[in-house]
Each structure stands twice: as C-alpha cells, then as structure tokens.
Amino acid sequence: xxxxxxxxxxxxxxxxxxxxxxxxxxxxxxxxxxxxxxxxxxxxxxxxxxxxxxxxxxxxxxxxxxxxxxxxxxxxxxxxxxxxxxxxxxxxxxxxxxxxxxxxxxxxxxxxxxxxxxxxxxxxxxxxxxxxxxxxxxxxxxxxxxxxxxxxxxxxxxxxxxxxxxxxxxxxxxxxxxxxxxxxxxxxxxxxxxxxxxxxxxxxxxxxxxxxxxxxxxxxxxxxxxxxxxxxxxxxxxxxxxxxxxxxxxxxxxxxxxxxxxxxxxxxxxxxxxxxxxxxxxxxxxxxxxxxxxxxxxxxxxxxxxxxxxxxxxxxxxxxxxxxxxxxxxxxxxxxxxxxxxxxxxxxxxxxxxxxxxxxxxxxxxxxxxxxxxxxxxxxxxxxxxxxxxxxxxxxxxxxxxxxxxxxxxxxxxxxxxxxxxxxxxxxxxxxxxxxxxxxxxxxxxxxxxxxxxxxxxxxxxxxxxxxxxxxxxxxxxxxxxxxxxxxxxxxxxxxxxxxxxxxxxxxxxxxxx
Numbered sequence: 001x002x003x004x005x006x007x008x009x010x011x012x013x014x015x016x017x018x019x020x021x022x023x024x025x026x027x028x029x030x031x032x033x034x035x036x037x038x039x040x041x042x043x044x045x046x047x048x049x050x051x052x053x054x055x056x057x058x059x060x061x062x063x064x065x066x067x068x069x070x071x072x073x074x075x076x077x078x079x080x081x082x083x084x085x086x087x088x089x090x091x092x093x094x095x096x097x098x099x100x101x102x103x104x105x106x107x108x109x110x111x112x113x114x115x116x117x118x119x120x121x122x123x124x125x126x127x128x129x130x131x132x133x134x135x136x137x138x139x140x141x142x143x144x145x146x147x148x149x150x151x152x153x154x155x156x157x158x159x160x161x162x163x164x165x166x167x168x169x170x171x172x173x174x175x176x177x178x179x180x181x182x183x184x185x186x187x188x189x190x191x192x193x194x195x196x197x198x199x200x201x202x203x204x205x206x207x208x209x210x211x212x213x214x215x216x217x218x219x220x221x222x223x224x225x226x227x228x229x230x231x232x233x234x235x236x237x238x239x240x241x242x243x244x245x246x247x248x249x250x251x252x253x254x255x256x257x258x259x260x261x262x263x264x265x266x267x268x269x270x271x272x273x274x275x276x277x278x279x280x281x282x283x284x285x286x287x288x289x290x291x292x293x294x295x296x297x298x299x300x301x302x303x304x305x306x307x308x309x310x311x312x313x314x315x316x317x318x319x320x321x322x323x324x325x326x327x328x329x330x331x332x333x334x335x336x337x338x339x340x341x342x343x344x345x346x347x348x349x350x351x352x353x354x355x356x357x358x359x360x361x362x363x364x365x366x367x368x369x370x371x372x373x374x375x376x377x378x379x380x381x382x383x384x385x386x387x388x389x390x391x392x393x394x395x396x397x398x399x400x401x402x403x404x405x406x407x408x409x410x411x412x413x414x415x416x417x418x419x420x421x422x423x424x425x426x427x428x429x430x431x432x433x434x435x436x437x438x439x440x441x442x443x444x445x446x447x448x449x450x451x452x453x454x455x456x457x458x459x460x461x462x463x464x465x466x467x468x469x470x471x472x473x474x475x476x477x478x479x480x481x482x483x484x485x486x487x488x489x490x491x492x493x494x495x496x497x498x499x500x501x502x503x504x505x506x507x508x509x510x511x512x513x514x
Contacts, residue, residue, distance in 0.1 A: 003108060007101040010120055014097045014128040019090065022141050024376050025134055028389065029086065030143035037073070037144035038081055039422035040065055044074040053228040058427065058463075061434040064235040067228075068186035069146040081144060082423060089141040092148040096155055100127055100346045103159045107350075110163070111308050119353045122361045127349040129368040131375055132287030132341060147339070150187025153179060154343050157194060158315050165205050165311050173209070181217045188236075192334055193343055196325050197318035204314050235434040242433050244333040246443040247452055259327045259337070280327060280338040286371055288341045290364045291348035294355065295320055301355045309354060312347045319344030391503040392420060398500060399471065399507065400424050407509050409470030411463055413448065413455050413481055417473060417505070426471065429463045431455065454481060461490040464510050472496070472508040484508070 040062050043052045051067045073081060073088065104120060107113040115123065133140075140148040157179040164172040183190040195214055202210040222229045257266065262279050276282060285292055294316060304310045322340035325331050352361055395417065399410075403425050410426040412418040418428040431446035448454035464470065476483040484496060484506065495514075499507045 003105060006117060006120060007105055010124045011094075011097050011101050014101075014124045015094050017125075017128050018093055018097070021129070021134055021372060022090070025136070025141075026376075027086070027136060027142045029083075033139070033145065033419075034085070034143035035420045035422035036062075036065075037070060037146065040067065041070045041073045041081060041144075042078075044070055049074050051225060051228045053225070053231040058429045058432075061235065061239075061430075061432045063228075063231045064239045064434045066146070066184065066186050066188060066191070066232075068182060069149040072149075073144065085144045086141055089145060089148045092152050093141070096148075096152050097124075097128065099152070099155050099159065100124075100349075103162075103346065104350070106159075106163070107308075111166075113308055113354070115353065118358075122358075122365070123349045123353045125365050126290055126352055126361065126368070127345060129365060129372060130288055130290060130345055130349070131368055131371040132284070132338070133345070134372065134375060135283070135287060136375075137336070138339065146187050147189055150183065150190030151342055153183045153186055154190045154193055155346060157183065158197075158343065158346070161201070161210075162311055162315060165201075165207055165314075166307065177213055177216055177220075180213045181220050184217045184221055189335065189339060192326075193319075193322050193340055196322040196340075197315075197343070200318045200321040201314055204317075205311070238436055239434045240333065242437060242443060246437070246440050247433070248333045249440075253329070253332075258329055259332075280323075280336065283338045284323065284341050287338070288345070288348070289367060289371075290352055291316065291319075291341060291344055293364070294348050294351045298351065298355065302351075309351070312351055316344040316347040316351065391505065392417065394502050395473065395505055395507070396420065396424060398502065399426065402499075407469055407471045407511075409463075409467040410473070411455075411460050411467075411470060412473040412475070413457070413460060414473070414475040414505075415453050415455055417475065418455070429467070431459060448482070451480075457482065457486045457490070461487060461494075464491075464494050469511045470509070472510050474506045474508070475504060476506055477504050 039059070040052075043055065043059070043062065044050070044067060049071065051071065053063060055062050073085070076085075076088075101120075101124070104115065104123065108115065132138075136142075138147060139145045140151075157176060160172060160176045160179060164176060180191075180194050183194050198210045198213055202208050218229075218233075221232075256262065256275075256279070259280055262276075263281075267276055267279075277286070294313075298313050302309060302313065304313075319340050319342070322343070323337045326334045326337035326340065352364060356364075399421075405425075408426050410418065410421050410428045412421075412428075415430060418430050421428045431452075433452075437443040444450055446452075446456055446459045448456045460472070464472070474483055475481045487496075493513055494510050495512070497509045497511075499509060501507070
C-alpha cells in the first residue's frame with residue numbers, strides 16, 4: 001500500500017481514537033479561562049478583526065494575552081464560541097495528528113528512516129494514547145483555550161528545526177523564524193518553550209544561530225505592529241514581575257514549597273496520596289512514561305553517531321529541559337512545568353518504535369490505556385463540584401436575563417465568579433495584575449487575606465465609588481469570604497439594594513444615595 005495512503009488511514013484512525021477518549025473523559029464545557037478568551041475575541045471583532053493594543057481601564061490586562069488564536073476565533077459566531085468551541089481544540093488536535101504523520105512521511109522521503117506498517121501503527125497509537133495529553137487541568141479540549149494552538153505551532157517549529165539541524169539552509173531558517181513569530185503572537189506557553197528549548201538545542205547541536213530566533217521574532221513584531229508590541233511587552237513585564245514577586249509566594253509556594261523538596265521532606269511529613277500524585281514529577285512519570293523511558297533508555301540502546309536519531313533525542317530532551325527549568329522555585333511563576341513535556345511527544349513516540357522491541361512498545365500502549373482508564377474514572381479530581389457549576393450557571397442566567405445597561409459594571413468578592421461573567425453583557429471588574437505595583441503590600445491590597453482568588457473589601461469599595469452604579473455579587477461563605485457587613489463602614493455615599501440570593505451568593509445593585 002502506498003505510504004501516503006497508510007499515513008492518511010493512520011490520521012483518520014488516530015483522530016477517531018482521540019475523539020473516543022475525549023468523549024469518555026466527560027470534560028466540563030469551558031475551563032477557567034474560557035470566558036476570558038471569549039471577551040478578548042469580542043474586542044477583536046469590535047476592532048474589525050485587527051489586533052487590539054488599547055483597552056478601557058478595567059480591561060487593560062487583556063493585552064497580556066497573545067492574540068493570534070483569538071484573531072482566528074473572531075471569524076466564528078458568538079453562538080459557536082459559547083457552545084461548541086471545544087471543536088476548535090478537536091480540530092487543532094487533528095492537525096497535530098496530521099503534522100505528526102506528515103513528519104513521518106518527510107523522514108521516509110528525505111532520510112533512511114523508513115517505517116513499516118506495524119511501526120507506523122505503533123507510533124500513532126503511542127502518540128494518541130499518551131495520557132498527559134488528556135489531563136483535565138490542561139483545559140485544551142474544554143471550550144476556548146490557546147494551549148492546543150500553541151502545541152500545533154511548536155510541533156511545526158520542532159519538525160522544521162529537525163530538518164534544519166540535518167540539512168541547514170536559509171529557506172528553512174526563515175520558515176522556523178516565521179513559526180517562532182507565530183508562537184510569539186499565539187501562545188505564551190509555546191513561546192516560553194521556544195525560549196528555553198532554543199538555548200538547549202543550540203548548545204547540544206552547536207547550531208548557535210538558533211539563539212537569534214527569539215530576538216529576531218521580537219524585532220519582527222515591533223515592525224509588524226509597534227503599538228501592539230509596546231503594550232504587549234509592557235504588560236508581559238508587569239505580569240511576570242507581579243507573579244514572581246507577589247503572587248507565587250501566596251499561591252503556589254503555600255500549597256507546595258518546592259517540587260523537589262517533596263522527595264526529601266514534604267512527602268514524608270504530609271503523607272497525603274493526592275499531594276504526592278499532584279507533584280509534577282509524578283504527573284510526568286504517570287502521564288508520559290514512554291517519554292521518560294526513551295529519555296533514559298536511549299543511553300543503553302541508542303547510538304549518538306546516528307545523527308537522525310540523535311537529533312530526535314535532542315528535541316525530545318529539550319521538553320524535559322524546559323520542565324526542569326520551570327520546576328525550580330525561581331521559575332515556577334512561568335506556569336505548570338509538566339505542560340512542557342507535551343512538546344516532545346512526537347519524538348518520544350517515534351523513538352520508542354525505532355529503539356525498542358515490539359514487546360516494549362506493546363507494554364507501553366497497555367500502560368497508557370490503564371492510566372487513561374484511571375484518568376476517566378477520576379476525571380472529577382481536578383474539577384469543580386457539580387453543585388458549584390450549577391449555582392454559577394444560575395447566577396449567569398439570572399443576571400443575563402435581567403440585564404440593565406445602567407448597572408452593567410459587575411463586581412464580586414469571588415475572583416473566579418467575576419471572570420466567568422466575561423461571556424455576558426456585563427463588564428466585570430477584577431484587579432489588574434499586569435500593571436506596576438510598588439511593593440507586595442500595594443499588590444495584596446486588592447486581595448482578601450493574601451488570597452488572589454478572593455477580592456478585598458477595599459478594592460470593591462474603590463471600584464463602586466469609581467463606577468457609581470453597577471451590580472455586586474458577594475459570596476457569603478464566611479469561612480473564607482465575607483458578606484455585605486464588611487462593606488458597610490465604607491458605604492457612606494453608596495446604597496445597596498438586595499436583588500436575589502442564589503446558594504451562598506447574594507446579588508445587589510449599587511448606586512449613589514439620594
């Protein structure tokens with residue numbers, strides 16, 4: 001059978017397996033950033049499908065997000081984005097499968113890495129069943145999310161880089177630069193990986209010109225759209241500064257002091273199974289065991305003189321290098337380190353087939369399936385409780401059905417609830433974490449008891465005085481939050497009118513006193 005026909009069959013089969021796994025994972029619709037992405041897409045639509053560099057004061061933080069994904073989504077209807085946007089993620093995964101099999105074809109066409117039908121089948125099954133693709137915290141397939149888009153861009157970058165490291169050529173370098181530029185425009189997650197991986201790959205391959213990719217892409221962005229680039233990098237700087245200096249200490253470090261200290265201290269003190277399984281190292285060992293096996297096993301069964309295999313190994317290792325860097329305390333403000341392992345999945349799948357005997361690959365596939373079954377059984381583990389989701393939907397439905405433009409400014413002491421209202425006609429006000437703050441006290445004044453999930457009474461009072469009229473949602477779980485009594489001392493000129501209570505949420509309208 002013709003190789004192209006075989007690869008197309010593999011693409012179709014892999015995509016069907018993917019859809020089967022996703023449907024059984026029973027993801028909720030819309031991750032924590034779904035509404036945030038929808039709001040940014042709306043701004044781009046209103047800007048006649050151009051990137052937005054200037055937002056109103058209470059949406060200025062939106063410019064921190066790269067906008068290429070949102071620009072593409074701006075051509076879809078609001079109804080589709082609100083109800084069926086997970087199909088964007090599914091389509092992007094289909095394109096990743098296609099690009100993986102396209103890479104196999106190019107390796108067969110230009111190199112001596114010809115794989116038989118069974119090897120191609122095993123590589124595809126290993127690729128599509130690797131459990132870390134489907135973990136629920138990743139949110140790739142839960143409504144609007146730029147992560148799958150970032151993965152697709154990096155796959156293109158790495159596949160192009162593979163052939164560049166073998167053959168060189170100005171044309172390939174330009175293609176790679178364009179893909180890096182797209183990563184800059186499309187995904188923080190992807191661009192951070194390009195930054196770390198380019199350093200690692202340049203050193204191991206002695207191709208130091210790769211180090212110019214990052215500065216060149218930045219220069220191209222300033223040429224492409226100077227005002228957008230200026231706003232973007234300014235908010236990026238403040239975001240990273242605020243996260244590293246203020247937020248990380250009161251969020252991640254309180255929950256897990258150090259990913260690596262766990263192994264010598266915290267595991268033995270806490271003796272908590274969930275705490276252990278949530279450690280990123282264990283999440284990688286469980287969710288990407290095949291990649292870990294190749295990382296270690298190559299030194300026993302591989303041969304670094306085989307340049308084609310060695311470069312694949314370098315590219316796989318670059319994902320572990322990014323994981324290692326971002327797992328250190330000094331870099332944990334850059335996000336979950338385990339996410340970076342996904343970038344090496346295509347090379348891990350191919351190297352398993354090229355280096356290990358059939359029985360090892362079959363065992364790896366069986367292991368993937370068992371972990372996926374465990375994921376499916378425990379798919380609620382990282383998810384909000386169903387009753388919380390139901391109450392949130394009731395809040396959104398009630399306020400949207402009773403929308404009054406005069407009271408469209410929306411405030412809440414619950415940061416997460418406020419973010420979900422980006423999909424409505426309201427204008428949520430949340431603290432701007434992408435501007436300059438003098439010190440930690442200045443930054444934390446926006447939050448209640450140092451928890452950035454809980455907005456402080458002082459922030460609400462300041463915004464109410466600024467807006468004059470609006471809607472207030474108070475989560476009155478007094479174990480963690482507060483009710484209207486905490487606001488009363490500051491409400492000298494503001495009148496609160498109670499509208500409705502839903503669960504532990506109270507809805508008010510506020511306006512100046514007569």
